[in-house]
Amino acid sequence: MIKSTASVMTTRSTRRGVLGGAAKLGIGVGGASLLAGSRSSSFALAQDPTQISMMGWGSPLEKDNVDKGLKVFEQQNPDITVEWIHIPDAADQQVALKTAIAGGTAPDVFWSTPFRDFVAIGAAMDVTDRLMADPVLGAPDYFLQPQESERDTVNGKWFGIGSCWVAPHLYYNADLLAEAGIEPPSPNPAEAWTFDEFKEYGRQLTFDSQGRHPGDSGFDANDVKQWGVSWPTFDIALAAAIYSNGGYTWGTDYTAGHGSAEALQAIQAIADLTNVDQIAPVPTVLEQMGMSSWQALASGNVAVIVDGSWALQDIAKLGFNFGCGVLPVFQEPATVMLAHSHCVSATTEHPDEAWKLLAYLSSNDYQLGLIKVGLWLPSHTSLLTPDGIASWMTEGVHPDGYDLIVTDYLKNYGHNLFYPAGYAEANDLITAALDPVWVGDQTAQEALVDSGALDEIAAHLQEQQAVMNDI
Amino acid sequence: MSSLEAKVQPGVAQPAIAVRRSRLSLRHKEALAGYIFILPAVLGFILWTAGPMFYSLWLSFHSWNLVQPPKWVGLGNFRQMWNDRIFWASVRATLTYAAISVPLFQLLSFSMALLLNSKIPGISFFRSAFYLPVVIPVAAASFLWGFIFNSEFGLLNYVLRNLGFDKILWFQQPRYAMAAMVIMTLWLFGGTMVIYLAALQGVPEHLYEAASLDGANALRRLVVVTIPMMSPVIFFNFVLGVIGSLQIFTQSYIITDGGPQNATRFYSLMIYERGFRDFKMGYASALAWVLFLFILLLSLLIFRSLGRMVYYEEEGT
Numbered sequence: 001m002i003k004s005t006a007s008v009m010t011t012r013s014t015r016r017g018v019l020g021g022a023a024k025l026g027i028g029v030g031g032a033s034l035l036a037g038s039r040s041s042s043f044a045l046a047q048d049p050t051q052i053s054m055m056g057w058g059s060p061l062e063k064d065n066v067d068k069g070l071k072v073f074e075q076q077n078p079d080i081t082v083e084w085i086h087i088p089d090a091a092d093q094q095v096a097l098k099t100a101i102a103g104g105t106a107p108d109v110f111w112s113t114p115f116r117d118f119v120a121i122g123a124a125m126d127v128t129d130r131l132m133a134d135p136v137l138g139a140p141d142y143f144l145q146p147q148e149s150e151r152d153t154v155n156g157k158w159f160g161i162g163s164c165w166v167a168p169h170l171y172y173n174a175d176l177l178a179e180a181g182i183e184p185p186s187p188n189p190a191e192a193w194t195f196d197e198f199k200e201y202g203r204q205l206t207f208d209s210q211g212r213h214p215g216d217s218g219f220d221a222n223d224v225k226q227w228g229v230s231w232p233t234f235d236i237a238l239a240a241a242i243y244s245n246g247g248y249t250w251g252t253d254y255t256a257g258h259g260s261a262e263a264l265q266a267i268q269a270i271a272d273l274t275n276v277d278q279i280a281p282v283p284t285v286l287e288q289m290g291m292s293s294w295q296a297l298a299s300g301n302v303a304v305i306v307d308g309s310w311a312l313q314d315i316a317k318l319g320f321n322f323g324c325g326v327l328p329v330f331q332e333p334a335t336v337m338l339a340h341s342h343c344v345s346a347t348t349e350h351p352d353e354a355w356k357l358l359a360y361l362s363s364n365d366y367q368l369g370l371i372k373v374g375l376w377l378p379s380h381t382s383l384l385t386p387d388g389i390a391s392w393m394t395e396g397v398h399p400d401g402y403d404l405i406v407t408d409y410l411k412n413y414g415h416n417l418f419y420p421a422g423y424a425e426a427n428d429l430i431t432a433a434l435d436p437v438w439v440g441d442q443t444a445q446e447a448l449v450d451s452g453a454l455d456e457i458a459a460h461l462q463e464q465q466a467v468m469n470d471i
Numbered sequence: 472m473s474s475l476e477a478k479v480q481p482g483v484a485q486p487a488i489a490v491r492r493s494r495l496s497l498r499h500k501e502a503l504a505g506y507i508f509i510l511p512a513v514l515g516f517i518l519w520t521a522g523p524m525f526y527s528l529w530l531s532f533h534s535w536n537l538v539q540p541p542k543w544v545g546l547g548n549f550r551q552m553w554n555d556r557i558f559w560a561s562v563r564a565t566l567t568y569a570a571i572s573v574p575l576f577q578l579l580s581f582s583m584a585l586l587l588n589s590k591i592p593g594i595s596f597f598r599s600a601f602y603l604p605v606v607i608p609v610a611a612a613s614f615l616w617g618f619i620f621n622s623e624f625g626l627l628n629y630v631l632r633n634l635g636f637d638k639i640l641w642f643q644q645p646r647y648a649m650a651a652m653v654i655m656t657l658w659l660f661g662g663t664m665v666i667y668l669a670a671l672q673g674v675p676e677h678l679y680e681a682a683s684l685d686g687a688n689a690l691r692r693l694v695v696v697t698i699p700m701m702s703p704v705i706f707f708n709f710v711l712g713v714i715g716s717l718q719i720f721t722q723s724y725i726i727t728d729g730g731p732q733n734a735t736r737f738y739s740l741m742i743y744e745r746g747f748r749d750f751k752m753g754y755a756s757a758l759a760w761v762l763f764l765f766i767l768l769l770s771l772l773i774f775r776s777l778g779r780m781v782y783y784e785e786e787g788t
Binding site: 091094095098099101102117120121122123222223281282284285296301422424425428429431432435436438439456 | 536537538539556557621622623624632637638640642643644645728729730731732733736744747748749750752
């Protein structure tokens with residue numbers, strides 16, 4: 001089961017990852033101490049560049065890109081060197097980060113999702129003044145707005161800057177759709193499938209070993225050869241359905257919107273794809289280990305899947321005929337957008353250098369590398385212009401029309417997925433409450449409302465909000 | 472006056488070494504050397520085990536988010552536990568797991584040890600083969616099992632479907648998720664099996680011969696000779712098994728993340744989540760101390776009850 005997080009992580013971790021990161025942290029701290037010691041002489045002070053540290057995560061691909069980016073940064077700023085503390089898995093990185101903060105060895109710059117947890121404990125620096133004074137980043141049209149402000153501000157103050165955006169959308173196996181004579185879903189939001197169309201195409205694309213479709217006499221759901229669709233239920237994919245139906249998941253006022261009629265209806269519709277319509281595998285199956293949804297797509301086990309835009313980098317390498325489209329529409333076209341933020345540590349001894357690094361991490365130069373390979377989507381308006389699109393659309397990675405997913409779908413129909421402080425615990429409660437819904441043991445109403453689960457979540461969120469109000 | 476000093480005669484030049492030796496007796500020197508030798512271990516224990524334990528005891532009466540100074544909350548963390556639904560879910564999951572896995576694990580290990588105690592050709596291969604899973608890191612094995620138990624595309628359901636059974640939602644239904652956790656644990660019986668095997672080979676042959684002469688069949692010999700003679704080892708493995716099962720963590724952390732419906736949110740996983748994910752170090756410390764005290768009391772109970780049934784040969788002779 002995927003650990004619920006807004007990260008774009010694609011790898012699971014090992015203890016070695018943490019230990020390796022801790023070792024690197026130790027080396028970094030030790031190195032920093034040595035440097036600090038060497039600066040006690042005025043000679044050394046004149047010679048040595050300032051060393052700052054940055055802690056983040058990422059797949060080998062992401063790490064390589066960061067390595068390249070940091071080299072460029074160091075060339076542009078010869079007076080600064082960056083110790084890059086890389087931990088493969090996002091969840092493990094958060095643990096290592098908290099441990100470093102507790103030990104008084106917080107990195108100068110860190111990555112975080114959700115970053116409000118770090119704001120709540122005073123670990124992230126308020127960078128509002130620096131951002132507003134920056135001639136590039138401070139321009140009102142530099143970022144996609146209002147999503148960027150919603151993501152990075154607490155009570156009007158900026159405590160980080162988003163790395164990029166990612167968003168769920170459809171992927172389809174073009175050969176399977178062609179065999180069934182189905183027109184692929186469009187990347188244009190104006191031409192999106194309705195949810196009913198999505199279900200009907202899903203029915204046509206699902207068949208058992210005898211070639212029977214759901215609804216046909218004798219159809220055996222235990223012996224399905226090809227599933228029509230898959231809509232996973234981790235927080236991001238589920239939120240997209242809820243927003244499309246006019247609801248929301250986590251409100252900026254620290255409320256959980258999962259109990260609204262719109263949210264319950266969307267959740268139930270996703271569960272019914274498996275338990276009533278019989279056109280999708282049990283949603284959590286493709287989130288657990290063994291086979292990812294995009295592997296199932298490439299191997300022909302599923303024809304159409306909902307997955308995050310980050311999966312494009314893996315899907316593009318699998319060598320099959322695929323395409324992308326916008327999500328089917330419940331009431332209105334909608335997706336959710338999110339990604340980790342880069343923050344400056346509140347306790348950094350080098351705020352100017354750390355800000356320079358943060359500003360560089362918010363530049364097109366840095367962002368482009370990971371957009372081109374299909375891991376990220378742009379968060380800067382300059383990358384949505386024709387010239388900007390040309391700078392990142394990559395043949396063999398981005399299928400035809402993918403630019404519309406960014407320039408229209410993301411920009412005009414994307415909702416910032418708000419992550420309240422204490423999100424992980426709240427999401428655990430939601431996830432556990434919804435488990436029986438996915439296997440048809442309870443309805444969404446019974447699992448979330450009648451069980452009292454939402455009351456428990458509301459109490460937790462109120463506690464967190466009280467902390468955040470004092471920021 | 473020490474015996475060494477008594478031998479020193481006035482007016483006679485003594486070797487310098489004799490004067491130095493007069494300060495410490497051999498016994499004291501040996502003791503000093505001993506303390507120096509164990510000092511690293513003792514210091515390590517104080518710094519890395521006892522110290523953090525007492526610190527966590529102190530923390531368990533505080534609220535601490537890792538960054539701001541700890542705040543005294545008295546018994547607040549322990550009261551919170553009482554009203555915490557997830558706490559009780561994790562207690563239930565952990566005890567259920569322990570109650571099912573420990574007896575099955577011991578039974579399987581012991582049975583396999585009996586089988587592998589046979590003198591048949593190729594027995595070394597089988598012993599190695601059954602031990603092999605133990606050397607695979609739990610994290611790697613968890614990925615392997617994740618594939619096997621995948622409800623839609625996994626190996627196990629593929630086999631079940633071909634045998635005419637419906638697919639099982641291994642990690643979607645609570646009861647099956649617990650079963651999967653127990654099966655994964657049973658796969659690691661090799662380590663305990665080797666201990667049983669070693670003990671089996673230590674049972675004197677003449678006891679079996681005597682029992683046979685008295686007309687005991689194989690089952691009777693197992694009951695009256697093997698099991699009593701192995702009771703210290705069975706007891707040892709049982710106690711360690713109980714303690715280990717109450718601390719299960721990795722499989723649920725990697726595969727199920729505590730789900731479905733908190734069925735595999737084991738106690739150690741909950742401690743980890745509260746401490747390192749939710750910044751509630753005081754609460755996590757309180758949880759850890761409750762587990763520690765529970766294991767301590769349970770171990771004492773086991774020693775007081777089952778411990779009396781253990782036969783120690785030295786006492787019996």
